[in-house]
C-alpha cells in the first residue's frame with residue numbers, strides 16, 4: 001500500500017498558537033486527508049519544541065517553572081486538533097522519553113562528524129541560531145530585530161562543510177524536492193556561499209540545565225534545533241528501530257515536511273546533512289509556506305494584532321477559518337489577515353456560494369422533483385474541475401484547488417439561471433438531477449478542505465437507492481448564515 005508521511009514543524013511553546021501555525025497545520029491536514037481518500041496509508045505528525053531557551057525565558061517572566069509553562073502551552077497546541085478539526089495521528093513533545101532517547105541516538109550515529117572546539121559567536125535566542133556579522137541587519141537579527149548576544153564557549157560542532165557537494169547535488173537534482181522553486185534557489189545559494197560547520201551544543205549553564213544532555217558529557221546540552229529536528233523520526237520509533245520507523249521512514253519514499261520560510265535552512269540543509277551523516281534516508285519533499293500578516297503587519301503582541309485561532313473559530317466556526325486560510329493565502333507566499341477580508345470571503349464564497357447553492361437546489365428538488373438520467377451538460381465541467389483540482393493539490397496550491405471547486409459552484413449558479421427550473425419546465429427535473437450530481441462531486445472534492453461542510457452536504461442530498469428520494473425528508477439548517 002502506498003504510504004505518505006507528513007509533518008508540520010514543531011513550534012516553540014513560549015506562547016499559545018497563533019494563526020500562522022494554524023495555516024501550516026491545516027495545510028498538512030489537507031494533504032493527509034487527501035491522500036487517505038486516495039486509499040494511501042498516512043502518518044500525520046505534529047508536536048511541540050519544548051527545549052528551547054525561549055521557553056525558559058517565558059517561564060521566568062511568568063515566574064513559573066519551565067516544565068509547567070511548556071506543559072500548559074503544549075496542551076493548547078494539542079487542543080487545535082478539535083478546534084480546527086485536524087486529523088493528525090501523533091503529537092510529539094520534545095520533552096518526552098521517546099524523543100530524548102532518539103535525539104541522543106542520532107547524536108551518537110553522527111559521532112564521526114562531531115568535534116569540540118572553542119567558539120565565539122553572536123547568538124539570537126529568538127531564532128536559536130548563531131549569526132555571522134554579515135547576516136545581521138544594522139547589527140540586529142533580521143528575523144527578530146534584536147541584538148544577538150555574544151557567546152564564548154567550548155561547544156560541540158557538526159562537520160557540515162564535509163557535505164557541501166553532496167547537499168548541492170541532492171537539492172539540485174530534487175532528491176529532496178524543495179517547493180516552491182524560489183525556496184529551492186534560496187537553499188542552493190546558501191550552499192554555494194560555502195557551508196561552515198555549525199555549533200550543536202551549549203553549556204549546561206547557558207542552557208539553565210534545561211534540554212537534552214549530550215551523550216557522555218553532562219556539562220553540555222544538545223542545541224535545541226539539533227534535538228528538535230530529530231522529532232520527525234523519533235515519533236516513528238527511531239530509538240527502538242520500530243516497525244513503524246522502517247515502514248514510514250526507511251522504506252517510504254513519500255515523506256513530506258511542511259514548514260514556514262523562516263526555518264528553511266534548518267530543514268533544507270542541517271537536517272539533510274544530519275541524516276546523511278547517520279546514514280538514514282532523506283525526506284522527499286519540503287513544502288515551504290510564507291508568513292501570515294495581520295492588517296499588513298507582522299503579528300506581534302506589542303502591536304496588539306495577534307489573531308487567536310481559538311477566538312476566530314468561536315466566532316465564525318471551524319470550516320470558515322479553514323476556508324479563509326486555504327483560499328485567501330497563496331499557499332507558498334505571504335498572505336494577510338483582516339477581519340474585513342475574512343467576512344468578505346465568508347459572505348461571498350461560503351454564504352452566497354456553496355451555502356446558497358445547496359439550499360436552493362434542495363428546495364427546488366423538494367418542490368419539483370428530480371431525475372438523474374442525463375448528465376451530458378454537466379459531465380465535461382466536472383471532469384475539468386477534477387483535473388484542475390488534482391494538478392493544484394499535487395503542486396501544493398491549496399488556493400487554486402479551492403478555486404477550481406468554486407468555479408464549479410458558479411457554473412451551477414449560471415446553469416440554474418439559464419434553465420430556470422423554478423418555471424417547472426419539462427426538463428426541470430433533469431436539471432435538478434444534474435445539479436445534485438454536481439453537488440455530490442463538490443462534497444467529495446471539499447472533503448480534505450472542509451470536512452464538516454462536506455459531510456453536511458452529503459447528508460442533505462443523500463438519496464435512497466431504492467426509492468430515489470431524499471433520505472432526510474426534513475431540510476437541514478443553512479450551511480453558512482450571512483454575517
Ligand SMILES: [Zn+2]
Pocket residue numbers: 124125126127128141142143144145
Ligand atoms: Zn532572531
